[in-house]
Amino acid sequence: MNKHPAHKRTLVFFLVPNFTMLPFSAAVETLRIANRMLGYPAYEWRLSSVDGEKVSSSSGIAIEVNTSLAEERRNISGEHRPNMVLICSGIQIEDFNNKSVHAFLRETYNRGTAVGSLCTGAHVLAQAGLLNGKRCAIHWENLPGFAEAFPQAEVYADLYEVDSNLYTCAGGTASLDMMLNLIGQDFGEALVNRVCEQQLTDRVRNPHDRQRLPLRARLGVQNSKVLSIIELMESNLAEPLSLVEIADDADLSRRQIERLFRQEMGRSPARYYLEIRLDRARHLLVQSSMPVVEVAVACGFVSASHFSKCYREVYNRSPQQERAERKMTLSSARAGVAA
Incomplete structure (x- = not known):
């Protein structure tokens, strides 16, 4: 002491x-x-x-x-x-x-x-x-x-x-x-x-302990190969890897990866990769004032138009509408506090 x-x-x-x-x-x-x-x-x-x-x-x-x-x-x-x-x-x-x-x-x-x-x-x-x-x-x-x-x-x-x-x-x-x-x-x-x-805290956590649940618990996925591929995807959002590059890293064939993702994730690896890139884009849209084209580039899209098309397909609204809805929500919240 x-x-x-x-x-x-x-x-x-x-x-x-x-x-x-x-x-x-x-x-x-x-x-x-x-x-x-x-x-x-x-x-x-x-x-x-x-x-x-x-x-x-x-x-x-x-x-x-x-x-x-x-x-x-x-x-x-x-x-x-x-x-x-x-x-x-x-x-x-x-x-x-x-x-x-x-x-x-x-x-x-x-x-x-x-x-x-x-x-x-x-x-x-x-x-x-x-x-x-x-x-x-x-x-x-x-x-x-x-x-x-x-x-x-x-x-x-x-x-x-x-x-x-x-x-x-x-x-x-x-x-x-x-x-x-x-x-x-x-x-x-x-x-x-x-x-x-x-x-009633059972231990002092290390400062470098992870914030989020491990992928295994968060996604309910048990297959270690699928988990390692998802980690690889999450680490390469701005410059997405090709399925060939992913296959080489995982030491699997493209067909094996396709089959594993259909079994474990219910979708193709390409679709899953797109969804996590769009999820990051959504965070950028609602948390920053970055121009839409910069958000697109930061999430690995070759053009703003392609980004907007993909975004609308997944979220049923455009990136511009996402940002506009956030502004309306903020305005309503401020009005409620003022009242």
């Missing part, structure tokens, strides 16, 4: 509209339990927002905050300077673009204070220019759009990443793991184990 019982760490949780409750509450509760096990408030925190007003989460629950952005900008150079600032966000993060927040994050980081994010908050850190050349993590659903929007960031589908005083996690229960890592740094493994017991 830390030899300095007066050791304290202050965190600021900066709430972005539509933030996700699970990673936020998991992080706060992990720190609260650590305090209870220690017998004193080693971790203190406050909540902040742009204007100091309460913030609605994606579940519709509004959370009161303690400070505004202006107050926190004053705090970083005074006696209330935090040890860490964490951006808490969730859905529709692509629509949040606040230059004052970016400036605050850069100033905080440049003063030596740790900066981080929960769930999709890496998007805000990247907008602020803090993730160029840095390892980071973001929720798997947002990873395609993030990677296209911020090519200078080294983004991974990990639970969390720590790089040069920058802490990013994928959200969900991964924020629990990142907080346990922080507690371990401060107080050692014994306290981490006690916190885990209180949380």
